[in-house]
Amino acid sequence: MRVVAFGYMTWGRRTIEAVLAAGHEIPLIVTHADSDNPYEKIFNESVAELARDREIPVLVRNRADDDEVRAAIRDADADVMVVSNWRTWLPPEVFSIPRLGTLNVHDALLPAYAGFAPLNWALINDEPEVGVTAHMMNAEFDAGDVVLQRSTAITDEDTVVDLFDRTLAMFGPITVDALELIAAGRTDWTPQDRRAASYFHRRTDEENRIDWTWPARDLFNLVRAQVDPYPNAYCYHGPERLRIVRARVTETPFGGTPGRIFIRQGNGVVIVAGADARKGRNKGLLIETVRTDDGRELGAQEYFTRMGGYLTSHPVTP
Known part of the structure; x- marks a missing residue:
């Protein structure tokens, strides 16, 4: 034809x-x-x-x-x-x-x-x-x-x-x-x-912003939906933009406040997730690899040198 x-x-x-x-x-x-x-x-x-x-x-x-x-x-x-x-x-x-x-x-x-x-x-x-x-x-x-x-x-x-x-x-x-x-x-x-x-609609930078009130499963899906060469899912650690390159869902629940940098586990760091995380029934997001704004790719335990503090959806000025 x-x-x-x-x-x-x-x-x-x-x-x-x-x-x-x-x-x-x-x-x-x-x-x-x-x-x-x-x-x-x-x-x-x-x-x-x-x-x-x-x-x-x-x-x-x-x-x-x-x-x-x-x-x-x-x-x-x-x-x-x-x-x-x-x-x-x-x-x-x-x-x-x-x-x-x-x-x-x-x-x-x-x-x-x-x-x-x-x-x-x-x-x-x-x-x-x-x-x-x-x-x-x-x-x-x-x-x-x-x-x-x-x-x-x-x-x-x-x-x-x-x-x-x-x-x-x-x-x-x-x-x-x-x-x-x-x-x-x-x-x-x-x-x-x-x-x-x-x-x-078309995806833009805004659609890749992490909202820690989402369940960990949803965040895991967002991260793997935006792997390289796509623009990565991102959040902020204080004023610094942090791209999440690889993550998975924890096997056990972690309670507290969404976005809390909680504990080292395996080869990653657990972040509390979910709007009702305070009830202690939600699984966390285990971040394994991150990328900083200057392009450095780091293991989560290398980047997060101490536990505590929060990851946020927008920059927080000290």
Whole structure:
């Protein structure tokens, strides 16, 4: 088939590579320009470079709703359009141009986790699995009928990078398989249950701020959802910003005040967690590795030379 491709960053590039490898013709690629957003500098394999290397015409846009884009898609005479990690809304007058419609590929088990950073948010929320959905695009963001969906279980050993690797490996195959179904004339797709839908915004520095009133399990999930190369979860030790690189949940409860630097245990230091920690029933967060603002990575017991005091969500001036 003739396939117009909209794509950005590693997700977009791998999807386009798979479509080409499957023997489809791509007469046009549309991508975004490089961004200063720290989340868009991660896993940023260039779609524009791929287009140039394969000598495929490419348009670079923030929003793809102008006359030139629409004309280029019509001139491409595409059977279908494939969209992967496109970061802005596509209007119906764009995605409806190809005769068989537009297939969007999203790294979430839709209808949940539409929008941005679905793997990070799902891990923070202690979901049992993540996955990838290939769906036909409609006028509502990430809401079209599902063509195919594939999942992978989340274990306590997983970080967001592990989930990225496993879901990224799904992008090419699910796209190629969905295109085969579309080419065969299938249209009996599964509507999304909009009652189960959720939509998430972009993550910023604020979303990585640790709140010690959260349960230790939630904090553990936040830390592993923000491992390198993502911006790390952080808190403050006095005036100093402290990034938490590695942590886990204690096996036994620790009572007191949220954020209290309590006791050395194993190879880490226990921090009291949970809004009702005063009742003594909450498990603590065992911090194992931290990173200071000057980039030094230290074991928790090396950094915390004495027990007592507090970690806080905002800086505290002595």
